[in-house]
Amino acid sequence: xFSHNRVCRVLIVCFxxxxxxxxxxxxxxxxxxxxTRALAxxxxxxxxxxxxxxxxAIGKLRAWxxxxxxxxxxxxxxxxFTARTPAGPVSMANIVAKFPGNGKAxxxxxxxYDTKPIPMIQFVGANDAGSSAGFLxxxxxxxxxxxxxxxxxxxxxxxxxxxxxxxxxxxxYGSRHLQTKWAADGTLSRVKALINVDMIxxxxxxxxxxMNSSQSLRELMxxxxxxxxxxxxxxxxxxGIDDDHIPFVSAGTNALDIIDFDYGPNNSYWHxxxxxxxxxxxxxxxxIGDVVVKMLQKLDG
Ligand SMILES: [Zn+2]
Numbered sequence: 001x002f003s004h005n006r007v008c009r010v011l012i013v014c015f016x017x018x019x020x021x022x023x024x025x026x027x028x029x030x031x032x033x034x035x036t037r038a039l040a041x042x043x044x045x046x047x048x049x050x051x052x053x054x055x056x057a058i059g060k061l062r063a064w065x066x067x068x069x070x071x072x073x074x075x076x077x078x079x080x081f082t083a084r085t086p087a088g089p090v091s092m093a094n095i096v097a098k099f100p101g102n103g104k105a106x107x108x109x110x111x112x113y114d115t116k117p118i119p120m121i122q123f124v125g126a127n128d129a130g131s132s133a134g135f136l137x138x139x140x141x142x143x144x145x146x147x148x149x150x151x152x153x154x155x156x157x158x159x160x161x162x163x164x165x166x167x168x169x170x171x172x173y174g175s176r177h178l179q180t181k182w183a184a185d186g187t188l189s190r191v192k193a194l195i196n197v198d199m200i201x202x203x204x205x206x207x208x209x210x211m212n213s214s215q216s217l218r219e220l221m222x223x224x225x226x227x228x229x230x231x232x233x234x235x236x237x238x239x240g241i242d243d244d245h246i247p248f249v250s251a252g253t254n255a256l257d258i259i260d261f262d263y264g265p266n267n268s269y270w271h272x273x274x275x276x277x278x279x280x281x282x283x284x285x286x287x288i289g290d291v292v293v294k295m296l297q298k299l300d301g
Contacts, residue, residue: 031145033293035286042134043277046126052117053159054090065156068137069097072144083173085163092158094174099143099152106151107299108194110244111136112160116271126277127263131201135285149301157244175244179251193217193299194255196245200288201280202260210257211238212249217256224294230287
């Protein structure tokens with residue numbers, strides 16, 4: 001079960017020492033997801049620069065993410081492999097952080113941390129995919145301070161982006177690799193839900209109702225958003241999205257994609273040099289953080 005026992009302790013300290021501050025601003029427990037912190041993690045991710053799969057920059061980013069996860073008590077491992085791409089073999093590695101529960105069922109939250117290789121432009125991918133990489137780091141901090149019965153596994157996928165033109169064989173390298181590995185070692189049979197996030201930092205947030213995702217998880221997402229007063233950020237009309245959840249959907253896993261695929265006028269910030277930090281907001285990351293944390297609470301146990 002997710003627990004918020006720390007709230008009481010925080011409030012007592014608060015009333016003792018900072019009563020004035022308490023009267024004006026509600027104190028959030030340590031277990032609360034912070035959109036501000038997620039945005040700061042995103043900014044640090046983007047500062048690594050252009051970071052396509054196989055680059056020196058993504059290697060440095062990977063080392064930093066791992067260094068942030070270790071103090072949280074996560075069991076961190078790298079799922080390393082060589083992808084065959086149209087540009088030749090490319091070394092890739094998914095980052096897997098497991099927060100153990102009772103070892104029975106597992107809930108997985110995923111997102112990618114590579115940027116699309118785009119010749120001639122300086123594509124830093126603040127939203128795609130700085131936002132998912134930063135979001136998952138803040139979620140890791142929350143999970144580390146939260147009791148849960150299920151194992152919670154966070155995954156940063158490498159190689160989501162196509163090297164050339166998007167196709168079944170040139171895209172989703174990391175998620176296809178991990179799905180195959182988890183099917184073989186039995187992990188997949190323990191996964192009760194997988195939630196993938198992508199492009200979730202847009203100031204003008206509107207989340208797709210992805211018809212390729214599991215119906216029950218879509219209903220859970222929309223109901224949770226409505227309960228939290230965030231319904232206006234979630235579109236009701238359906239669309240079909242091809243993203244890192246698809247290899248798992250195809251394997252029969254209960255999986256959901258949370259993505260805002262309407263980024264700037266006519267999606268003009270997507271995969272262009274306009275995808276920069278000034279297009280993002282802490283508020284949007286807060287909405288997704290609150291919804292995902294509440295969904296994890298509902299799914300747990
Ligand atoms: Zn992309």
